[in-house]
Structures are given as structure tokens and as C-alpha cells.
Amino acid sequence: MKRESGILYPILSLPSPHGIGCFSKEAFEFVDFLEKSGQSSWQILPIGPTGFGDSPYQSLSSFAGNPYFIDLDTLAEEGLLKEEEIRAFSYGDDPRRVDYGALYKSRMKILRIAFARFCGGDEPEDYRKYLAENDYWLDDYALFMAIKNDCGGKAWTDWEPDLVCREEEALIAAQEKLADEIGFCRFCQYEFEKQWQKLRAYAADRHVKIIGDLPLYVAPDSADAWSAPEQFLFGEDHQPVAVAGTPPDAFSSTGQRWGNPLYDWEFMKKDHYSWWISRIRRNLELYDVIRIDHFNGLDSYYAIPYQDETAERGTVHSGPGIDLFRAVKKELGDVPIIAEDLGNMTDSIRKMREASGYPGMKVLQYAFDWSENSDYLPYRHEKNCVVYTGTHDNQTTRAWIESVSDHDRDFSRRYINSIFTDYGQFTWDFIREAFRSTADLCIIPIQDYLVKGDDARMNTPGTSGRNWQWRTVPGELSDDLARSIFELTKLYGRLPKPDQKEGATAG
Numbered sequence: 001m002k003r004e005s006g007i008l009y010p011i012l013s014l015p016s017p018h019g020i021g022c023f024s025k026e027a028f029e030f031v032d033f034l035e036k037s038g039q040s041s042w043q044i045l046p047i048g049p050t051g052f053g054d055s056p057y058q059s060l061s062s063f064a065g066n067p068y069f070i071d072l073d074t075l076a077e078e079g080l081l082k083e084e085e086i087r088a089f090s091y092g093d094d095p096r097r098v099d100y101g102a103l104y105k106s107r108m109k110i111l112r113i114a115f116a117r118f119c120g121g122d123e124p125e126d127y128r129k130y131l132a133e134n135d136y137w138l139d140d141y142a143l144f145m146a147i148k149n150d151c152g153g154k155a156w157t158d159w160e161p162d163l164v165c166r167e168e169e170a171l172i173a174a175q176e177k178l179a180d181e182i183g184f185c186r187f188c189q190y191e192f193e194k195q196w197q198k199l200r201a202y203a204a205d206r207h208v209k210i211i212g213d214l215p216l217y218v219a220p221d222s223a224d225a226w227s228a229p230e231q232f233l234f235g236e237d238h239q240p241v242a243v244a245g246t247p248p249d250a251f252s253s254t255g256q257r258w259g260n261p262l263y264d265w266e267f268m269k270k271d272h273y274s275w276w277i278s279r280i281r282r283n284l285e286l287y288d289v290i291r292i293d294h295f296n297g298l299d300s301y302y303a304i305p306y307q308d309e310t311a312e313r314g315t316v317h318s319g320p321g322i323d324l325f326r327a328v329k330k331e332l333g334d335v336p337i338i339a340e341d342l343g344n345m346t347d348s349i350r351k352m353r354e355a356s357g358y359p360g361m362k363v364l365q366y367a368f369d370w371s372e373n374s375d376y377l378p379y380r381h382e383k384n385c386v387v388y389t390g391t392h393d394n395q396t397t398r399a400w401i402e403s404v405s406d407h408d409r410d411f412s413r414r415y416i417n418s419i420f421t422d423y424g425q426f427t428w429d430f431i432r433e434a435f436r437s438t439a440d441l442c443i444i445p446i447q448d449y450l451v452k453g454d455d456a457r458m459n460t461p462g463t464s465g466r467n468w469q470w471r472t473v474p475g476e477l478s479d480d481l482a483r484s485i486f487e488l489t490k491l492y493g494r495l496p497k498p499d500q501k502e503g504a505t506a507g
Helices: 025-036 072-077 083-087 100-119 123-134 137-148 170-177 180-207 225-229 265-270 274-287 322-332 349-354 364-369 397-404 406-416 423-436 481-493
Strands: 002-010 041-043 209-214 241-248 256-261 289-292 298-304 313-318 337-339 360-363 385-390 439-445
Touching: 025 041, 025 180, 025 481, 041 439, 083 360, 100 180, 123 137, 123 180, 137 180, 137 225, 137 274, 170 180, 170 406, 180 209, 209 274, 225 313, 225 406, 256 481, 265 274, 274 289, 274 322, 322 349, 337 349, 337 360, 337 481, 364 406, 364 423, 406 423, 423 439
Parallel strands: 002 041, 002 439, 041 209, 209 289, 289 337, 360 385, 385 439
Antiparallel strands: 241 256, 241 298, 298 313
16 A cells, blocks of 8 residues: 545535435535545445445445435436426435435435336436346345335345245246336446446546445345355254354443354355355445455354344354455455454454455554553554544544543543644644554544534444434535645645645645
């Protein structure tokens, strides 16, 4: 990696008049902001379709895109919607927060209007090409969603037994019965892909790379689990034998039961990891760089008996380790990957990451939360890593400094030499410390640049209710802010192009 920097800013958090950030003009304007501020990377959260709970890390598919991100104004420009039709629906009343309930009621309805018009015209050549190139995942996903909608949203394990078991006659009958719904799902994915690739190309033209997020596990109720059950540890009843989670620790006496199905790594190895290679290949079509969430789980994983309500009786098992990445490299070549290796770092995990050559992650908040000898302290950073002030799972820096102990606050102030009592100034000193790091790549959440407090937190692990909702509003990302970021980026040698001058911030 080169010495560069970027911004963590989820698609859902972009401003837009339709309830959630999407591939609208505001997304293109943010790419312009990145270029003005001298940034080389835009890191986002997973962009797959979300289900119950709205978490992008519990997607209905590892290959599909979230229809909520389709820009309605673009569909209007294409003649598929009318302005009055768009205005006829409610997408939520608070521009600061995503109202998923309102979106659930409105967004698919308005997309169905667009689909009806699409079906009434000539089928575009690029649509047929898209279907042909993506049939390896799209056919199963569209059928999965069509059946799921026909079953009132039930999880696939609660469908009729012949559909659960994917008996051929039942699948053929469902395809015939639900042909229109299958077509609608395909249309949504086509529009998603077309709009996303246009935005991605716009970013590439401005030397901005997209860092995408690949969750380690798939959701229990997903097209992945239904269409490829042989890849997972399922019993004859199609229920998981065991599920993912973490053991009891100082933070939870009963551990964490995530509930995701576990991979059958023995089968995957015999199959030359074909499912994983297909998944990574698809991610390379969507992103320039892939961040693998919970990378450590590929070294070893915690298996909890499916029937257990807590994680206390789980057991530790070995994962595929470096063998998976050797197979990936053999098939796909050198894939640009960031390893989310946060948490308990063992010698085995360290060896796996070092053997892969992938950069790991350093979070500054952890440097001052644990001990004065933390591996996350900047002087301990190696070049081949990515430094963050915080991630989507952390408090914002302002909220963190307001809530930490007096000892940790004092230690962090002394370490970064911040003399300010104002939390806004401290936040910028904290950002500056990340830029100073020897880490090749520095990523700052947009909330920290805006000096937001706890109300702007994206996710609080183990909770529900207000996660994955925070958004910016129009006008927050000013030219003055871009100029300040540019100066910081230039000062610490992180400009993406050596010939970029100060005048690049004008505008």
C-alpha cells in the first residue's frame, strides 16, 4: 500500500430526500468532496439487502445489492417513474435517521411502479447481458426472495418441506407461479448494479478507491444458506448443528451467541473453496479493496450448540487459515484485502495474517482503553496496517473522550499532546494522531470530522433499536472542511498524487 488516507462513510448515511442514502447526486458530490480533500479511499459498510434488524452484516445475500440504495430520481430520468409518484410516498420524517419501517412500506412499492414501466418497453441489451453474466447467483437469489415474499416473509426453514429441501419439481413450480416476482427481483438488482457501477467509475476517474466490507458469516435466513446448504454445518432437518459467537469473557459472563450458521470447512476444502472464491470474485466486481470482517474467525472459530440460548457451552475449532487464501490467490491472483484482526491476537492469527500479507487494523480508541503498553498505540504500528480513530462499532471520538475514565482521558491527552479542554479541538487532535501514524492507510469516520457525539454512533454491538440509522444532512460537508482535511493530508504525506497542489481544494 501507498501512504494514503480515506473516509468511512456508509451509503445509508448520505443525505437524500428519500429516507436513506443512495446512489444519488449526493453520492457523486461526496466523491467530489473526497477529491477536494485529497482522499484516496471511500470505505463503506456492506451493501447487501438487509432483513429483520436492518443490519448490513446480516444480509439476505452475500452477492446481491440493497434495493433501498437505488436512486429514485435516476429512475425518473430514465422515464421509469414520475415525480408525483415519488412524492406520493412517505420515506420517513427525520432527515437525521433512517426510518426502516417507512422504507419497508414505501420503497418496494415505488420500485414496482418502475418495474411495470420497464416491462412495458423494449428490453435493453445490457439487461440481458447482466442476467447472463450473473445467473450463477442471481437466479437463486431472485427465486429465494420471490418465495420468501410469497410466504409472508417467513424464514426459509419455515417454508414447505419440498421448498426447504429444494426438490426440483417444487422449484420449477415456484418459478412458474412466481415468474413476475422473480422478474421484479432481477430488475432491482439490474438497476442497483447499473447505478452503483456508474458511481464507482466516477470515483475511479477521480482516483478514489472503494473499500467494501465482507462479513465473515452469512445470515441464517439468506439465499446463501438456502441455495448452498452443503457449504454449512446443517443437520438433516436443515437446521444448523452449531452457530457462531464468542465465549464468555470480562464483558459478558454468558458470551455472545450471534446465531450465524458455521461453514463446513472440511467440505469447502474438498471443494477447493469454490463458494468463497465465487464470493470474493463477486466482491471484486463491486469494490476496489475488500475488508474481511472478523478475519480472526478464519484461524479459529467458536461453535455454540444450536439449541443453546447462550454461548457458555461452545467449543473452539480450527478454521481454514492460510489455506483459504492460497486457494484464493491461485484462482484470483493477488486480491487487495484488509484484515479486520481486532480483538484477542494469538500467535496463530498473527502468523496467518503475516503469511497472507494483508494489512491489519489499528483503532486508536483501543490504544488508551486498555493499558499503557497496548499494541494499538501509534508507536507500535507497523507500516502494513490501517489506522482508524474508531469504526462503525465504536463511539464517535467526541463521545468516547466524554465518557472514558479520568485516567484514560488524561493518558490520551498526554500521549497526543492535546492541551485543549474543548472536546471538538481534542477530536481533531485525535484525528491528527491517526494521520501521524506510520500506518500506510489512515481511515477516519465522517462523524469524527464533523465532531459528532453519541447520537451519531452507527452501531452499538449487542443492542437493537437505533443502530444503522444515522445520516448527514445537506450542507454539512463544506469546502472549509475539505480544505482542513486536505491540509492535514498534505502535512502528513498522505496525498494520493505527489503532484497534487493546494489549489485542488478550490471550488
